[in-house]
Amino acid sequence: MQKFPEAHDLLVSEGATVEITPVAPAPMRQLLRVHNSGYLRKLAHGTLTDKEVYKLGLPWHPRLLHRSSLETAATVAACRYALDHGMAANLAGGTHHAFPDQGLGYCVLNDVAVAIGELQAKHSTLRVFIADTDAHQGNGTHAIFRGDQRVFTYSIHGERNYPSAKEAGSCDVGLPRDVSGHHYLTALTDTLPDALDSFPADLVIWISGADVHERDRFGQMKLTTEEMTARDRFVIDWCLDRRLPLVVLYGGGYHREPGMTARLHANTIGTAAMAFRARPSGHDRPARQPDLTDPYQPGAPSLR
Numbered sequence: 001m002q003k004f005p006e007a008h009d010l011l012v013s014e015g016a017t018v019e020i021t022p023v024a025p026a027p028m029r030q031l032l033r034v035h036n037s038g039y040l041r042k043l044a045h046g047t048l049t050d051k052e053v054y055k056l057g058l059p060w061h062p063r064l065l066h067r068s069s070l071e072t073a074a075t076v077a078a079c080r081y082a083l084d085h086g087m088a089a090n091l092a093g094g095t096h097h098a099f100p101d102q103g104l105g106y107c108v109l110n111d112v113a114v115a116i117g118e119l120q121a122k123h124s125t126l127r128v129f130i131a132d133t134d135a136h137q138g139n140g141t142h143a144i145f146r147g148d149q150r151v152f153t154y155s156i157h158g159e160r161n162y163p164s165a166k167e168a169g170s171c172d173v174g175l176p177r178d179v180s181g182h183h184y185l186t187a188l189t190d191t192l193p194d195a196l197d198s199f200p201a202d203l204v205i206w207i208s209g210a211d212v213h214e215r216d217r218f219g220q221m222k223l224t225t226e227e228m229t230a231r232d233r234f235v236i237d238w239c240l241d242r243r244l245p246l247v248v249l250y251g252g253g254y255h256r257e258p259g260m261t262a263r264l265h266a267n268t269i270g271t272a273a274m275a276f277r278a279r280p281s282g283h284d285r286p287a288r289q290p291d292l293t294d295p296y297q298p299g300a301p302s303l304r
Helices: 003-013 037-045 050-056 065-084 111-122 139-147 181-197 225-241 262-279
Strands: 087-091 129-131 151-158 171-175 205-206 246-249
Touching: 003 262, 037 065, 037 181, 065 087, 065 111, 065 205, 065 246, 111 129, 111 139, 111 205, 129 139, 129 181, 139 151, 151 262, 171 181, 181 225, 205 225, 225 246, 225 262, 246 262
Parallel strands: 087 246, 129 151, 129 205, 151 171, 205 246
Antiparallel strands: none
């Protein structure tokens, strides 16, 4: 998708205070923490059925698994970096519709679930809060972590939007079709802080979502660009004020205007970078800093 290189180029050309670090593809041992070996073989060899390709929404390509593994590796790396330094981002990620045995809604691998599985393999008591403000419910992450007391799944989304069959999460905030920015922000501020306060998290993974914009093709929401920035500042400041390590992921975005999806994603990353840099010295690091280094994993994309 064009939004990924376009957003990257916007951040670089505008001098955003980010350090962009490439990663190697996630190794198979990481992917198998969540995904079935049979599904991964189908992705590798192009043997998905016509129905599976239809549900995924993407045609099979020889590099599909490779590209999705890079995206997943970046989320793993961002989580490690955020735990040590306070905040990091993946200039992609948030593929929250993927299940262990199938891809759905343009989501091939569930990068968030793989990252959490990898972190908890080394630190079994690590507690993660998934804050999903994408316009669509994070059904894949909800299903994967249902019953796992170490993971809290929060999703604010269109109640009648995709997916038609919702999965119960820890906290679901379903909104009406064409919800206004004012009512969206009211619902967010009324529910997200209480959910975060109820769960002693070591890490927050935020699937931001650019598809809440009023001109998005599939979001069915009516937030202006300014209201999206207000959303971003609210989530970011809330986490930074409480010294919660934060990972920022893109999620979906399908704007009607060419280049605008990339603009909105870049805005979110730029807002996060500015908010992080504005913190007083010494207050940008989390209270808990477990050692999550991995000799097989390069450094994380970071916000500095």
